[in-house]
Amino acid sequence: MPEGPEVRRYAVQLANALENQPVTHLSARTRDAKAFLSEHPDLFPGRIIERIRSHGKHLFGVFEGEIGFHSHLMMWGRWSVYGGGETIEIDRRERARIETPAAIAILLSAPVFEIFQGEPYQKIENLRTLGPDILPYDGPFDAALWRKRLLSEENLEREIGAVLLDQRISAGIGNYLRADILFFCRIDPYKRVGELSSAELAALSEEIPRVARRAFEGEGVSVPPALRERLLSDTSLSYGAQIREYGARHAVFRRTNLPCLVCETPVKQKKQVVYRTPDGDDENEPGDERARIIYFCPNCQNVDMARFERVKKPRSKRAAIGEREASASEA
Numbered sequence: 001m002p003e004g005p006e007v008r009r010y011a012v013q014l015a016n017a018l019e020n021q022p023v024t025h026l027s028a029r030t031r032d033a034k035a036f037l038s039e040h041p042d043l044f045p046g047r048i049i050e051r052i053r054s055h056g057k058h059l060f061g062v063f064e065g066e067i068g069f070h071s072h073l074m075m076w077g078r079w080s081v082y083g084g085g086e087t088i089e090i091d092r093r094e095r096a097r098i099e100t101p102a103a104i105a106i107l108l109s110a111p112v113f114e115i116f117q118g119e120p121y122q123k124i125e126n127l128r129t130l131g132p133d134i135l136p137y138d139g140p141f142d143a144a145l146w147r148k149r150l151l152s153e154e155n156l157e158r159e160i161g162a163v164l165l166d167q168r169i170s171a172g173i174g175n176y177l178r179a180d181i182l183f184f185c186r187i188d189p190y191k192r193v194g195e196l197s198s199a200e201l202a203a204l205s206e207e208i209p210r211v212a213r214r215a216f217e218g219e220g221v222s223v224p225p226a227l228r229e230r231l232l233s234d235t236s237l238s239y240g241a242q243i244r245e246y247g248a249r250h251a252v253f254r255r256t257n258l259p260c261l262v263c264e265t266p267v268k269q270k271k272q273v274v275y276r277t278p279d280g281d282d283e284n285e286p287g288d289e290r291a292r293i294i295y296f297c298p299n300c301q302n303v304d305m306a307r308f309e310r311v312k313k314p315r316s317k318r319a320a321i322g323e324r325e326a327s328a329s330e331a
């Protein structure tokens with residue numbers, strides 16, 4: 001699933017290809033956008049594309065005259081950019097297409113592509129509620145706002161691993177980022193927000209933008225260069241040669257049973273209950289409960305593994321007798 005760094009790369013790619021160009025063609029196959037375009041066929045052609053941005057996992061474009069589009073990729077969506085004038089057949093997964101004389105951008109498989117008129121943060125409700133972007137365009141990560149939202153009353157009893165996915169608190173964190181951020185901060189994913197120490201809060205506010213920036217610049221690699229080198233060169237640290245490149249991207253994410261990069265304890269994976277809003281974005285909305293896999297080092301992150309032990313069944317009489325006989329014969 002594309003997380004903030006992946007969506008930002010699409011936004012940069014689209015901005016480089018389309019900004020300051022006039023639209024020659026814009027089409028959509030999502031229901032509302034398609035209906036809007038058939039009612040206003042002449043609205044887009046000739047308009048200059050002023051800017052394309054992302055905020056968290058949302059991507060939007062603003063055209064001259066305060067009109068624009070908003071997309072969310074969910075699980076499978078992606079943008080592809082081609083040279084202007086190329087002939088690109090319509091794929092059945094195509095959701096939208098924006099053409100200028102210089103480039104063609106095509107959105108595949110994304111369930112959300114909508115057109116808005118006005119200011120994006122006023123017109124698109126999902127943008128309005130987002131927390132500070134983990135990859136801010138200008139200035140540093142807004143740690144003060146992040147902390148204020150994180151520590152609001154309704155979050156104190158929630159687990160930090162679940163809350164990191166809440167896009168209203170910080171926008172752009174998905175499953176690989178949350179696992180690695182918590183590992184680098186040495187924080188138990190199941191720890192409640194209200195129990196985090198001031199040192200842990202400070203570590204999180206530094207690591208969130210740091211790991212996000214590294215993953216953006218490193219095309220999805222969330223570990224620092226020295227760890228990346230170790231992961232690529234030491235075969236005992238990944239599952240095997242064929243998947244070594246992919247297996248060398250993260251510190252704990254999808255490294256179940258492989259040695260921790262710090263203490264060599266096997267990395268664990270467990271389910272963690274999070275919530276999901278109707279638009280499929282990971283946010284903690286009570287009522288739509290689901291679990292996501294979290295990865296961690298039980299030693300470095302001080303996770304109490306007893307919490308996962310099943311309630312033991314009462315031992316059968318027969319097993320107890322067998323055990324007594326065994327100890328009698330040993331004696």
Ligand SMILES: [Zn+2]
Nearest residue numbers: 260263297300
């Ligand atoms: Zn460890």
